[in-house]
Amino acid sequence: MEIGAYSFGDSQRNADGSLRSTTEAVQNLFAAIKHADAAGLDYFGVGEHHTTTMPASSPGAMIAAAAAATTRIKLGSAASIIGTDDPVRIFQQFATADVISGGGRVEITAGRGSSVETFPLFGHSLEEYDDLYAQKLDLLMTINNSETENVTWSGTVRPALDNLAVVPRPASGKLPIWLATGGNASSSARAGQLGLPVSYGIIGGAPHRFAPLAELYRRSGAAAGHVPESLKVSVGALGFVAPTKKEALERFYPGWHNLNVEMGRLRGWPAPDKRAYLAQADAPGAYYVGSPDEVAERIVHLHGYLGHMRHFLQMDIGGIPQEQLLESITLLATEVKPRVERLLAAK
């Protein structure tokens, strides 16, 4: 089981609650990835969001920089909003990063995005939402699966490629391309049919309720003729690790509160309720907040339902202080990961 983290590069806050700079946020994110690599974490996922509170807008650039500054950790997008980007450019950036990484450490996770902020930013129409996503995923896979540099593809949402070179090729031949989904059944079926590994973003409710989706994914994949080894499941979720559950709850709460206040302002929600926070932070809730023992046990519990091969946590929401994030990353790598391995081996 791989253990990892992901981040949207959340900006820090001043004491009065106002946002600090996006420059600092990017510096912190880069430092956190290097720290995670040194601590022994298996995976780090980056962005994509385009807001002043979450400025990790450019996973490709961050991952290329991180690829040069790390030695072991796998680096991926979490997720790349492919519908409103150019798959040729995404592939080129990640293939370049893969070469810089030494090969085999860079992945793309393709997603729809949980909000629609990229549509006005990049000038796309929401009415084409489904077509943009389906066709650009197809193009990304066509490039990745190409046996040569030259690629031929045609569709309606982007000019055709007629035997054009898309370079460089990744050092390892192909990049892992994951499909991100928040739990829509047809997305799991699609990932299985395409034979792509699937990444579940679980941000509310009981994670073990995703078990039928993982089964749907694996059976759809088998029905399409894909071998079981190619059908992998990963889980991204909110969480935080501290020496004790009490400390973890206290450290994670202010950021959770900040995030929900801001989302509430955008979406018309009321002030966040600490009882809802505490309920989600206990089994079987969605948040993996606790001591290393508790978080490890909950990851292993979910593994009994999903059989996932990677579990990664978003820890730095709402301006959680950088030193607390780094400690949580350290505990995840040095305390949670060995416990997960021990518990799984004992099963």
Added chain:
Amino acid sequence: MDIGAQEHVATRGTIGILGAGRVGTAIARLAVAAGYRVKIATSKPAADNALIIEIVTPGAEAVDAPEAADSDLVVVAVPLHKYKGVGADMLAGKVVIDAMNYWSVTDGDIADFEADDRSSSEVVAAHLSASRVVKSFNHIGYHEMEPDSAPTGTADRRALALAGDDTDAKEQVAAFIDALGFDVVDAGDLAAGRNYEPGTEVFNGRFNAGELSTKLRGSLVSA
């Protein structure tokens, strides 16, 4: 146990669900558990959905849209921007539950729903002009439906509002909601459904019947 289930089928009737997303499948699972015969359709042929339905909503049947529409009650739970793809002819005369929401901050602006002050269900009802449209299941998250459902008479049972212009249709939908595990509060005519649309206190909260009645009355007074 099978015999009991068959008795339920005989007494409960058939529910058609258009849309196999997170809302449609959650309602489907509750309806199957309550003993209804459940038929689910999407814009794709039934065969394309068979595996999804078998695994995600066991006990329900994957059918083509006209067959789902030919049910005692029909739940429409498609992405709202595709509402005009739901065939009005096949739903003529039917009691239709509109479980959809217009939530522009997450889904983007949709011109039809920005044009005037009508509630989203009034816009949907204008398209389904020969159907008896009832707005419900809009102010509960799909992931809350199963954990929050409870048998009739449970203390502090969660309540769902409904709104519509057809009294008989509302009674049928109320019985369905109760069977699925929730108390029911009548919010008024279809236009009154705006009182539990996104941005309202009801949309954001979790209430029993007494609390929900008070919140909805409050909206009426201040409206």
